[in-house]
Amino acid sequence: MKKLLIGIRRHLKRFFLAIFFGFTTLWAILEPIFSLLDIQTKNYSCCYLIGYFIISLIIALVIVYPKKKVKFGLTNTNTKVEIVFGDLFKTTGHKVISGSEFFDSKIGKPVSPKSLQGVFINSILGGHANIFDTAVNTQLAGQEIATVQRIDGKTLKYEIGTTITIEHNQSTYFIFALTNTDNDCNANSTPSLMLKALEGLWNKVRIEGNGIDINLPLIGNGLSRIGLPPSQLLQLTLISLLKAVKERDLSSTIRIVLTEDVFDKIDLEIIKNNWE
Structure with a gap:
């Protein structure tokens, strides 16, 4: 109703x-x-x-009745965009998860168990944070830009947009640095940082995605504290994606998976009409 x-x-x-x-x-x-x-x-x-x-x-x-799924092509590209309401972890293809510039893995503080990263570590990796830590240490060795003493969490800080991959159950998970965190482990970001982070993500997807479908959540929503309403966050992601695929192909299908809590805030029909 x-x-x-x-x-x-x-x-x-x-x-x-x-x-x-x-x-x-x-x-x-x-x-x-x-x-x-x-x-x-x-x-x-x-x-x-x-x-x-x-x-x-x-x-x-x-x-x-509001649409729960739309699909359209990005003009003059080979990329199709699909926007659906659903569960990111139940989609087919590679999956994207955002995190902080410290790539923390400790659940509770600094990583909220309600965040996608927290769900990924607890549910997908079975709580084995060492798998996450090993991927960070192996793939980002020598890429840290600073060592910061914090009340809790890791001390090695990386560039916004830095991305690691973790293979699990025939899927590749792309985890990228989207937010800064303060000394009390509160995450925050801005639209400009979000665009920078997405640029780093797309570069990694281009290298390791192998053309397989990419599934990502509504980037910047929730604990990222970017300060934009969901509809504008979605538009910002699409603008970044269009710029990336204009430079070079990424994947045949990019799927943005939305959660039900933004159903009344995003009209998929309007989004499709604006981008077709």
């Missing part, structure tokens, strides 16, 4: 037009048929009118 109300609110004019045209179309089609078949409707005209209205209302609700 909530989703229906969202659809009606977003497309109120379309909703009433659908009812009107549905009603008039049913009348124009069925009344001549009833006449040809000699079906008497005079004594039941009120019932028929109510029936027309109910059918028209159902048609209108179907038309305005």
Whole structure:
């Protein structure tokens, strides 16, 4: 019911037009048929009118019901973008997860168990943070830009956009540095840092993605504290992606997986119409 109300609110004019045209179309089609078949409707005209209205209302609700999935091509590229509501970890293909510039792995503080990185370490890696740490130490040896003494967490700091990969269950997980963290392990970022981070991510995907579908969450939402509404975060990701694929192909399909908590904040139909 909530989703229906969202659809009606977003497309109120379309909703009433659908009812009107549905009603008039049913009348124009069925009344001549009833006449040809000699079906008497005079004594039941009120019932028929109510029936027309109910059918028209159902048609209108179907038309305005919010889309949960859209797909479109980026102009003059070989890349398709698919935006869906679902679970990132249940998608097919490689997956993207954001983290801080320290690539922390300790669950609780500094890595929230509710974050995608926390879920990845706890659920996908079975709580074996050493797998994560080994990937960081092996792949980023010598790339640290500073050593910072912190109350909790790791001390080696890396460039925003730095990306590591972890192979697990026939998928490659791309973990990239999106946020800065303060001494109390609170993450924060900005739109400009987000664009820089995505540029580093796309470069890594281009090298190690092998053209396989890439699945990423709504980058910058939640604990990243970028300060933009979900719809603008999505647009920023698409702008960054378009720039990247214009320079060189990334993957045939980039899938952005949204969570249900932003359902009422992002109209996928508008996004598709703006980018097709």
